[in-house]
Amino acid sequence: xxxxxxxxxxxxxxxxxxxxxxxxxxxxxxxxxxxxxxxxxxxxxxxxxxxxxxxxxxxxxxxxxxxxxxxxxxxxxxxxxxxxxxxxxxxxxxxxxxxxxxxxxxxxxxxxxxxxxxxxxxxxxxxxxxxxxxxxxxxxxxxxxxxxxxxxxxxxxxxxxxxxxxxxxxxxxxxxxxxxxxxxxxxx
Numbered sequence: 350x351x352x353x354x355x356x357x358x359x360x361x362x363x364x365x366x367x368x369x370x371x372x373x374x375x376x377x378x379x380x381x382x383x384x385x386x387x388x389x390x391x392x393x394x395x396x397x398x399x400x401x402x403x404x405x406x407x408x409x410x411x412x413x414x415x416x417x418x419x420x421x422x423x424x425x426x427x428x429x430x431x432x433x434x435x436x437x438x439x440x441x442x443x444x445x446x447x448x449x450x451x452x453x454x455x456x457x458x459x460x461x462x463x464x465x466x467x468x469x470x471x472x473x474x475x476x477x478x479x480x481x482x483x484x485x486x487x488x489x490x491x492x493x494x495x496x497x498x499x500x501x502x503x504x505x506x507x508x509x510x511x512x513x514x515x516x517x518x519x520x521x522x523x524x525x526x527x528x529x530x531x532x533x534x535x536x537x
Contacts, residue, residue: 366502367506370497370502370503370506371506371510373497373503374494374497374498374503374507374510374512377490377493377494377497378494378512378516380490380493380494381487381490381491381494381516383490384483384486384487384489384490384491385433385487385519387483387486387487388436388480388483388484388487388519389436390483391476391479391480391483392427392436392440392480393428394476394479395473395476395477395480396424396427396428398469398472398473398476399420399424399447400421400424401469402450402466402469402470402473403417403420403421403450405460405463405465405466405469406450406453406454406457406460406466408460409454409457409459409460410453410454410456410457410460413453416446416449416450416453417450419446419449420446420447420449420450422446423439423442423443423445423446423447424443426439426442426443427439427440427442427443432517433516433517433518433519434517436519437517437519437520441521454466484519487519488518488519488520490516491515491516491517491518491519492518494515494516495515495516498512498515499515
C-alpha cells in the first residue's frame with residue numbers, strides 16, 4: 350500500500366513537472382513573439398520616416414540620385430523581409446544606405462539648419478533608441494527561451510512538445526559591430 354502511494358506521488362510530481370515546464374516554454378515562446386512584434390513596429394516606424402527624410406535631402410542634393418535610389422531600394426527590401434534572418438540581413442543593408450544619406454546631408458549646411466530636417470532627425474534618433482531597446486528585450490527573451498529549451502530535464506520533452514529549434518537572435522553583422530565600437534559622429 351505504501352509503495353502504491355509513493356508511485357502515485359511520483360507520477361503526480363512528474364505530471365506537474367511536465368505541465369509546468371511545457372507552460373513555461375509556451376509562455377517564453379509567446380514573449381519572444383511579442384518582442385519580435387515590438388521590433389517590427391519600431392522598424393516600420395523608422396521606414397515610414399525615411400521617405401520624408403529623403404525628400405528633405407533631395408531638395409538640396411538633387412544630383413545625388415544614386416544615394417536616394419539605394420535608400421529607397423533598401424527600405425523596400427527591409428519592409429518586405431520576413432523572419433529574423435531575412436530581416437537582419439535587410440536591416441544591415443538598410444543601415445549602410447542610410448549612413449550614405451546622412452553623409453550627403455553633411456555636405457549641405459542649409460539643409461542641416463532647416464527645422465523640418467532637424468525634426469525628422471530627432472524623430473529618427475528616438476526611433477533608433479526604441480529599436481535598440483526592443484532588440485535588447487527580444488534577444489533577452491530568445492536567450493531565456495533557448496536556455497529553458499536546452500536545460501535538463503525540459504530538454505527531454507521540448508522537441509516532443511513542438512519546440513525543436515532555438516529561436517534566432519536579432520544581431521548586427523560584422524561591419525555594424527565594428528561601427529558600434531567606433532560610432533560615426535554626425536552633427537546636424
